Amino acid sequence: MPWKQPIIGNRTVAILGAGVLGRRIACVWAAGGYNVAIRDPSADQRTSAINFIDNNIASFYKTFGNTNIKLGQYNTYEDLASAVKDAWFVIEAVPEKLDLKISTFAELAAKAPKDCIMGSNSSSFKSRLMVGKLNDEEKKRVLNVHYTMPPVRVTEFMTSTFTDPAIFPFLEEKHREVGLLPATARRESTGFIINRLWAAMKRETLMILAEGVTDPKEIDELFVELFGAKTGPCAAMDGVGLDTVALIEENYIKERGLPSYPVDWLRKNYVSQGKIGAKSGKGGLYPAGYTTKKDVVSQYDNLAAPTLYVLDIGVGENVTSNFFSSGKIYAASANGNNVRKLVDNLPFPDGIGISLSQGRMFWSNMGSPAVNDGTIESAKLDGSDRKVIVPAGVAHTPKQLTIDHVNEKIYFADREGMRVHRLNFDGSGHEILVQTGDFNNPVEKSDQARHCVGITVDPKHGKFYWTQKGASKAGQGRIFRANINTLAGATAVTRSDIELLLENLPEPIDLEIDPDTEILYWTDRGEYPVGNSVNRTYVGSGRDSEVSAAPKFDILTRHLHEAIGISLDNVNKHIYFVDMGGSVYRSDLDGHNKTVIFSGKNAFTGLALTHN
Incomplete structure (x- = not known):
């Protein structure tokens, strides 16, 4: 039966796999005006994919030159049937495991429309190897279609040996419509065209490294200088993921009888130790965070960088009306671009936390400090479906807010309320964990040494931490901690497990903890030279339990302008922090390489991040 073009209309392009590449493929098609369905069994991956498209579709729209069309709609699905039921084109972007791809195509053929074109994004497995469970008519609609990490435009097609030849000019036309540059391999070939060239570079690079001839940095420096490339092969492999590189190379080894020692070396020295590149948190051929760049040069930069969510209290603008409700929430990429306003008209927002499992953000509004x-x-991560989960009158002046993702709890500090609160994501199960005074007592309420401001939680070790800042620039600041599980019979006022960690600090504000290293980080708004800084100290079991008059901690960076919000990027080993002067900063965990990634006429307070 001759192949007939599918009627597209409002039908979808379906992407199977919401990972780094899958969500970028989806973003290209949505930016090109096509409706997109993304299927992934992981709720976090589905949320991250939508979040990525929300934050990047505008830049993809400009990059691919689709300024005369309307953006397509995009949704995610857990089950395959729902994702492909209206698809005219499906691209599988599941892990490079042949048995998984075979079972995926069998299920796809049974559940997708009978005119749907089915493509595999694999560059190392021929689609001929994936169609053993399909009938002859179904095999005609299967091919390899490989995308080179959008926003790179190159896309390659290849027959499964069964593919109807009329499919290729049809798909080439559709890909050109969305701004891509398609090319069709004239015969079946493991790796297509570009990927065979790339495979040769990877293979020889790994041989050089395995033989100890030189190191990754020198290879890349020479490569970029000689060929005028934007990045070198080592940085590119880190961006792709060394685990993925190993899987692809092993397929070439089996098919072509190539030497295995370069991949054996890569697995022994990197993959087996979890050092699989930018996405791992342990680095790869380069240290963690190497690919996170302010000025993006190549498609491999910022693949593992976070999306930032920043609270603007609103006082930095020339507000002439509604001064007490001019706060906003912005989302931005880690290099300060793609800034989007998500929510506005907030009454002095201060703290923010993100739950990808819930697909929601949570934030505190201080309201009027004089009033309870x-x-x-x-709200959802795009700012829609806004809900009040703690109404006015329950918390006096909520400040920093943090999330215990393990136990699915929200913690927040309450400044003039002199309390630490905990509750469920829907606002139920509200508890007062710590109470340092009674806000109905004017003397206690005016005592700023009682005010609770910053909060962070370490579920791994069963602790939460908070700051009591003291009067402005007064050197009265303290940091405390207590157990997540309150002792039987204890109350927020009487609990005996509260531990004083540091005192006589200039003015500690927000907190973050790395549970793996048990290092506590915080911002301080006190006087120079110690204040207006980012600091850290070890709080694990090996610490000196004695609290001295001269606190022991490291000052990581100074000269901030009323520093407040702080967030750790444990994937790239960075600290992000903001100040009331309107700047967003990034530094290494030791404070080195401080970079201003955004500066404007704002007054930033809270900060949270997610990885897409």
Whole structure:
């Protein structure tokens, strides 16, 4: 039966796999005006994919030159049937495991429309190897279609040996429509065209490294200088993922009888130790964070960089009306670009946390500091479906907010309320964990040494931490911790497990902890030279339990302008922090390489991040 072009209309392009590459393929098609369905069994991956498209579709729209069309719609699905039921084109981007791809195509053939074109994004497995469970008519609609990490435009097609030849000019036309540059291999070939060239570079690079001839940095420097490339092969492999590189290379080894020692070396020295590149948190051929760049040069930069969510209290603008409700929430990429306003008209927002499992953000509104009217709100990550989960009158002046992802709890500090609170994501199960005073008592309420401001939680070790800042620039600041599980019979006022960690600090504000290293980080708004800084100290079991008059901690960076929000990027080993002067900063965990990634007429307070 001759192949007939599918009627597209409002039908979808379906992407199977919401990972680094899958979500970028989806973003290209949505930016090109096509409706997109993304299937992934992981709820976190589905949320991250939508979040990535929300934050990047505008830049993809400009990059691919699709300024005369309307953006397509995009949704995610857990099950395959729902994702492909209306598809005219499906691209599988599942891991490079042949048995998984075979079972995926068998299920796809049974559940997708009978005119749907089915493509595999694999560059190392021929699609001929994936169609053993399909009938002859189904095999005609299967091919390899490989995307080179959008926004790179190169896309390659290749027959499965069964593919109807009329499919290729049809798909080439559709890919050109969305701004891609398609090319069709004239015969079946493991690796297509570009990937065979790339495979040769990878293979020889790994041989050079395995033989100890030189190191990754020198290879890349020479490569970029000689060929005028934007990045070298080592940085590119880190961006792709060394685990993926190993899987692809092993397929070439089996098919062509190539030597295995370069991949054996890679697995022994990197993959087996979890050092699989930018996405791992342990680095790869380069240290963690190497690919995170302010000025993006290549498609491999910022693949593992976070999306930032920043609270602007609103006082930095020339507000002439609604001064007490001019706060906003912005999302931005880690290099300060793709800034989007998500929520506005907030009454002095201060703290923010993100739950990818819930697909929601949570933030605190201080309200008027003189009045008991603070609130906690929630919304989807695009700012829609806004809800109040802690109404006015329950918390006085909510400040930093943090999330215990293990136990699915929200913690927040309450400044003039002199309390630490905990609750469920929907606002139920509200508890007062710590109470340092009674806000109905004017003497206690005016005592700023009682005010709770910063909060962080370490579920791994069963602890939460908070700051009591003291009067402005007064050197009265303290940092405390207590157990997540309150002792039987204890109350927020009487609990005996509260431990004083540091005192006589200039003015400690927000906190973050790395549970793996048990290092506590915080911002301080006190006087120079110690204040207006980012600091850290070890709080694990080996610490000196004695609290001295001269606190022991490291000052990582100074000269901030009323520093407040702080967030750790444990994937790239970076600290992000903001100040009321309107700047967003990034530094290494030791404070080195401080970079201003955004600066404007704002007054930033809270900060949270997610990895897409």
